[in-house]
Amino acid sequence: MNDDVLDVRLDDNGQQEGPPAGPYPGNEGCAGPTGQASSHHGSWTWPVLGVLLVVLLIAPAAYMLFGSSSARARRHFLRGVALQTAGRFDEAVANFQVAMRLDSRLAAAGVRLGLCKLHLGSVSPDAAYLQRLVEEASRGPVAALDDADQAFLQALEMAQAAPPAIQFPDAEQPGLNKVKANAYAGLGLTRVLRAAGAIGAGRGSEALQLSSEALGYANSARSHDPMNLLASLVGSLAELIQTWARVSDLGML
Numbered sequence: 001m002n003d004d005v006l007d008v009r010l011d012d013n014g015q016q017e018g019p020p021a022g023p024y025p026g027n028e029g030c031a032g033p034t035g036q037a038s039s040h041h042g043s044w045t046w047p048v049l050g051v052l053l054v055v056l057l058i059a060p061a062a063y064m065l066f067g068s069s070s071a072r073a074r075r076h077f078l079r080g081v082a083l084q085t086a087g088r089f090d091e092a093v094a095n096f097q098v099a100m101r102l103d104s105r106l107a108a109a110g111v112r113l114g115l116c117k118l119h120l121g122s123v124s125p126d127a128a129y130l131q132r133l134v135e136e137a138s139r140g141p142v143a144a145l146d147d148a149d150q151a152f153l154q155a156l157e158m159a160q161a162a163p164p165a166i167q168f169p170d171a172e173q174p175g176l177n178k179v180k181a182n183a184y185a186g187l188g189l190t191r192v193l194r195a196a197g198a199i200g201a202g203r204g205s206e207a208l209q210l211s212s213e214a215l216g217y218a219n220s221a222r223s224h225d226p227m228n229l230l231a232s233l234v235g236s237l238a239e240l241i242q243t244w245a246r247v248s249d250l251g252m253l
Contacts (some may be wrong), residue, residue: 001115073103080112084121092116100154105162110155111182119146130193137197145190152186155179181225188217188234195241207245214238 065157080095096113099106114119119129159180195210215238220230 001174008113009011016175027221029096033046035185041103061156069102072104073099073101077106077109077112078105080109080116082192084112084116087126089119100158104163107158107176107179107183110158112237113185114148114151114183115187117144117151118186132201133193133198137194139197142194142197144195149187149190152183152190155183159183177224178228181221181228183229184224185230185234186216188214188221188238189230192234192237192241195238195245199241199244204245207241211238211241211245214241223251 005169023228061176076095076099080092080099083089083092083095093113093116096116099109100113112121118133119126133142135145159176162176191210195207195214196209198204198210214234218231218235218238221228221234225231
C-alpha cells in the first residue's frame with residue numbers, strides 16, 4: 001500500500017507518525033474536540049429555549065398593553081362605560097378622554113364624554129343634577145353644557161373622519177350612523193336644557209330659538225338612526241317648550 005496516500009510514516013523506532021487520532025471508525029472511544037463542543041453546546045441550549053418560550057408567552061399581552069394604541073383606547077373606553085354606569089362620572093370622563101387621545105376614530109367615546117358632562121348614562125340618571133343645570137341656564141352660560149357641546153361636536157368630527165365600516169366596542173353603538181345620531185341628539189338635549197332655563201327666566205324668544213335648534217338636531221339624529229330614543233325625547237321636549245314659549249309670549253302664563 002502506498003504510504004503517501006495514507007499520509008502515515010513509521011519512524012526509525014516503528015512508531016506511527018501522522019494526524020492525531022480522532023473519532024474515526026474503530027476509534028469511537030477516544031476523547032477529542034468534538035466531545036468537548038457537544039458538552040458546551042448543551043450548557044446554553046436549554047436556558048436560551050426557556051427565554052424564548054417566556055417571550056412568546058408574554059409578547060401578546062405586552063403588545064396589547066403597550067404596543068397597540070387602538071387596543072389601549074378600547075380598554076379605556078370600556079372602563080369608562082363601566083364607570084359611567086356606576087355613576088362615577090369624573091373617573092369615566094378621564095378614561096373617555098384618554099381613549100379619544102389614543103384613537104382618533106373612537107367617536108363613541110366623545111358621545112359618552114358629553115353624556116358624562118351632563119351626568120347621564122348611569123343606571124339611574126341624576127334628575128336633581130339636570131334640574132340644577134336648568135336653574136343655572138336660567139341665569140346665563142353653564143360650563144357643563146358648554147363642555148358637553150364640545151364633546152358632542154368632537155364626536156361628530158371624529159365620526160366624519162372615521163372609515164365607514166368601523167365598528168366601535170360598545171354594543172349600543174355598533175356603527176357610525178348610531179354614533180352620529182347620538183351626538184346630534186346630545187346637541188339637541190343641551191339646547192332643550194338651555195331653552196328650559198330661558199323659559200324659567202321669562203326669555204320666551206330665546207327659548208323659541210333654542211328649541212328650534214333642538215328640533216333641527218333631533219331631525220339630524222333621526223336621519224342617521226330613525227329609532228334613536230334620545231332624539232325622539234329631545235324632539236318631544238323641544239315641541240313642548242316651543243308651545244310653552246308661545247303661550248308665555250301671549251301672556252297666558
